[in-house]
Amino acid sequence: MLNKRYSFGYLFVNTAVSIYFLSIFLFKRSYNIAPALLILAALILFIISKERKNIFKFNNEQKTLALSYLFYFATLAFSVLFHHGKLNELDNPSRILLFLPIIPLLVNYKLSFHILIKVIPFSALLAGIIALIQRFYLGYEQAYSNVMHIQGGDMAMSLGVFSICISLYFWTNKNKKFALLVLFCALMGMLGSILSTARGGWIGVPFILAFTLYIYRKKLPKYFFPILFSTISTFVVIVSLTNTGGIIDRINAAKADITQYVSSENTSTSVGARFDMWKASWIAIQEKPILGWGKQGIYDKKQELAKEGVISEYAASFVHNHNQFIDDTVKKGLIGLIALLFVFIVPLRFFISNLKKDNPELLCLSSLGIIHVTSTMFYNFSQSFFSHNSGNIFYFFLIVIFYAAIKVVKNKS
Template sequence: MVLGIVNIKIINLINIYKIRLIVIGSGYLIFLIKKKKYLIDTNEKLLIFSYLFYFGMFLLSFIVHRGNASELDNPSRLILLLPLLLLFYQYQIRFKVLLYSIPIGSVIVGLVALYDRFYLNVPRAFSPRIMAIQGGDIAMSLGMFSLVIALYFLSKKEYRFTVFCLIATLFGMLGSFLSTARGGWIGSPFIIGFILFTYRKTLSKRFFIIIGSLMIISVVSISLIPKTQVISRINLAKNEMVAYFEKDRANTSLGARFEMWKSAVLMAKEKPILGWGQQGVIEKRKQQAKEKIIHPTVARFDHAHNQYLDDLSKRGVLGLLALLGILLMPLWFFIKSSKSHNLEIRSVVILGIVHISSVMFYNLSQGFFTHNSGNIFYFFLIIVFYAMIKTLNLKSENN
């Protein structure tokens, strides 16, 4: 009871500060435009356009399908976050703040997961506060960010911070494991491989062998602890796939997902351009279940547990293109910025690429953007990393 009240107060406090940031940013945007103190470059225009197009598709779907106003709640947040890009340009975030805050956040996430799982004895970490899958995915991202920062500190020969960030990496991964959210585990080997590959020229082979061995030993050790449920969740996934494809059993976690994906694809074939809309998808899925096209178990779900297929079924091909736009447009900017020889800029670039790539993996098995936590986490960090690169570029040019 007390914990629930504290959580509500924390959430309300976060919302108050978020609203204040939006109001301040919007006011400052108007001021800068009037004073002509801020020129929007091509990259920013493309980023802003992708955000506006994404929101515009929700608005178009709302109008065409006569949807509920609540459908515009989540996508509207990314529009309200855009003024922060200009605010961070004028009141710059210090690079060191980014370096220290992310690993600390990763450690805190891991400690919260341990508290949830071993003290509160909840089946899945983070579930007392937010959806466990979302919490687990965000924890994994923080762990991967911490690994990038660890390698930055190692390049600078700051070994104490390197060790701390490696510990933070394990805490973030631990948070993901304790959430039992398997979607966050799928992409992690690829993300880790990419991070190590990008630093291959600045770090010795001996280090890669040591760090690789330590991570493998740590992950295996965590997996073997019964309460983490890692091994049991992996075995369960294997059994559910066999049950679905060989025995046609869809009343399992993976089986239901496969049925929802089938449902979304069938809907997209019928209405490929603008989709069915939020309410239309719900009604159509019930109809499919009634006609025994899909298993009755999935009739109650309002999204496809795959962000790409969900957007395709609800907002059609245009909606899918809008989704890909908010992922690929900033990704293109980060990749283009990776040519910089400045170590700080390259580190933020890698953080941005890791951030987008991770979310793209999460979207395969989860509607990451159907939740407020996913929207704020993704779009806010894109703006932070983008503004940081622009700030560091300006400092580099002035030196």
């Protein structure tokens, strides 16, 4: 009976995690399904299990992660109360606390490393296929409009870069054919990001690729680097020459936006609006640096600055500031910025500490965790990634998954 229950639990947690990755882009809010199933399962297990004290006992690393999540939520809750905001501002961030009990659930029922590193590349492949269908068959102007194209483009890029890391794992473990298949999946995920026209997702890619190759540099033969470089270069050249997804148009548009903003010819552009929002935020932060303005407060302040001609009315119309670091600082003050940095630094420190080069599974998982944290930080420089439910779930849920996977591997070894 116990073995049957364990077998069902193993099947359930791995199926649920697989569903999450494979369903991100399928339809609106499909990314909610798997986390909801796992939260419900954790709750049921806590209620019915006689071993709940042992199962749901957090180690020091998990407690530190939990504290960072709690601190992040607490600063938002305090800001909402202090600035008389609306309680629905707490809806999305409050859900990240529900992810914490998922860690012991995944650890207890053995989240599979081998399933995880196969489902991620196939989700990148699926992301690319969906983007191609949406752009060239359905005629969408931007891929992933069902999940907000900037968010979707960033998530597709993450899946693509994850897959490059996973391809290095397979290559260094003598599975070269599958490594090449995974590399193709990686390029499809990156293509999906390009077809979304979300430029912010492209900024950090060179740095993250450089980090990944540096980590695996001693495990890879010298001839691998020309292969990878030529593959990626060919991909970039083809995309550039064919202007796939309008990538050249987007780059030229960004240059034009900057030129028009500097000359004050037109500040109501995509890039110009960001510059204006950041300028308004800098002015506001200097006035209320500690506790910030709150969501409504900064919106009203931008309206005031627009009337004074400091920023454009177009920039003043945005609810968030297209930079999570600035957005949290101007709304919640320096305390909010510190809390935001904590949810990056705490898991990053954990992943770096587990970067064991003598254990290929730990090396791969820790690298994935580092890539996840750093890429999300890059996204947040040009987008308020956590202002959307999809971004909250993608970042915080994957942190939980990588934490649990590392714990399972360490327990096994």
